Amino acid sequence: MNPATRWSRAPAIASCLLLAACAQLPEHPRLPVVNAPLPGVNAPLDRAFSPSEAQHPGESGFRLVIEGMEAFAIRAQSAKLATRSLDVQTYIWHADTTGLFLAQQVLQAADRGVQVRLLVDDFDARARNAGFAAFAAHPNVEVRLFNPFASRRGGLRLASEGARDFGRINRRMHNKSWIADNRIALVGGRNLGDEYFSASDEVNFVDLDFAMVGPVVRDISASFDRFWNSSAAWPMELLDPEASNADALARLRTMLDERAAGARDGRYAQALRDNDGVQRLVQGDWSLQWSAKYQFVSDDPAKVTMQERDESRAAVGATLVPMIRNSARSLQIISPYFVPGDAGSAGLIERVKAGASVQVLTNSLAANDVASVHGGYSRHRKVLIEGGVQVFELKPLSSKATVASLTGSSGASLHTKALTADGTTLFVGSYNLDPRSTWLNTEQGVLVEDATLAEQLGGIFGLETSGSRAWRVTLEGGSLRWGDGKETLDSEPHATGMQRFQAWLARVFHLDAQL
Secondary structure (H helix, E strand, O other), X not given: OOHHHHHHHHHHHHHHHHHHHHOOOXXXXXXXXXXXXXXXXXXXXXXXXXXXXXXXXXXXXEEEEOOHHHHHHHHHHHHHHOOOEEEEEEOOEOOOHHHHHHHHHHHHHHHOOOEEEEEEEHXXXXXXXXXXXXXHOOOOEEEEEEOOOOOOOOHHHHHHHHHHOHXXXXXXXXXXXXXXXXXEEEEEOOOEOHHHOOOOXXXXXXXXXXXXXXXXXXXXXXXXXXXXXXXXXXXXXXXXXXXXXXXXXXXXXXXXXXXXXXXXXXXXXXXXXHOHHHHXXXXXXXXXXXXXXXXXXXXOHHHHXXXXXXXXXXXXXXXXXXXXXXXXXXXXXXXXXXXXXXXXXHHHHHHHHOOOEEEEEEEOOOOOOOHHHHHHHHHHHHXXXXXXXXXXXXXXXXXXXXXXXXXXXXXXXXXXXXXXXXXXXXXXXXXXXXXXXXXXXXXXXXXXXXXXXXHHHHHHHHHHOXXXXXXXXXXXXXXEEEEOOOOEEOOOOOOOHHHHHHHXXXXXXXXXXXX
């Protein structure tokens, strides 16, 4: 670029920075408290699940949802069957094949009179501002953005606002809930988009949900209501009133119809028509494990404004500490972003010294979609292995073991967040074992005491740590080795130079607090 061109653009750049500096969130309005309606008796989801609930008083039904197609189908089908309410809370909602298909199901539910509430973190939603604003124009849809940016468009404005207000912007809502008619809920690691439902042609996430019915669903609804009514949740039409109008809704409806028509013969649309599990869901003939010993836990939405390391608002982390400390025989941890820190590493090693088998599965550097996180984890890796912790790292490439859930994928990345202790207790949620999940983001999950479910999660752990799926990281002569039973490597397998550099930066500059 020549000097004249560069200087001719300077006023425009300065104007953008000035506009961003001036952008301020409007005053948060006084809004009436809104809560999810109680379950009914005559709607399809009532008829499907109320008889089972009546047969298990005081208990809730749980199902581990492993396959991406099933996770997608449950969400889509429950939206089709909903008659009263549909509450969706998510960190990410992509405008891709599965994301738009689910958006159409939500819109059609609203057309039938279902009261829809969409609560989306603004870190991702800002890029899809027009779509969410269009949704908000529907009389049966309310959209709120959590901890939003004041500026709604423009990369320079976004960067400037982030720099000016980093302390607030850096704290995000990482919760994921899908609740239909207060009868069925899904909670876990999945956002809404192709890679979370094994539908991407590139990299798919190995992920996990709990599908639930019974009283636990009402606990999840109460948590949704708490976030919905919090001062950190802003109505979409207040943030961008000009974009929320009938014309925008009409354009959204046309686009969703066109995309759905193009995907009508796709395998995901066909799964909704033909999948046996989906049909059993409709009929209420669904395999569930019932337990009265469970706890749904969610961080306080005020966590985004809390003082540094205010433990009273780190509810999920506080709930998991006793589970880890009390494990006597075995502890299995699946965490894609695993940054245990000095104290966490010492705690895991202490369990080994107490006689427990401690195993950790996380992403390899090549499989990790955030290389800097790997840098934070790698600072503690040797110490953990020296202390007797068994460490496994997921391979990036798909294999025969992943064909069922990763059809068409050229790679895989771990996204499951789960723990199981002593073969009796398990946790599934959105929480990574890292400082960001503990101190910065809001998180949630479900803790259940049930040997059958714990055994199922143990089976998942065994599959994901097999030599075809993961490397076992060991020490030989003080040096790290990666082995899968067929070969042994002496450096981070299959990692690119850029991945190694990013991990090195995070490791050298000790960025754990932000990871």
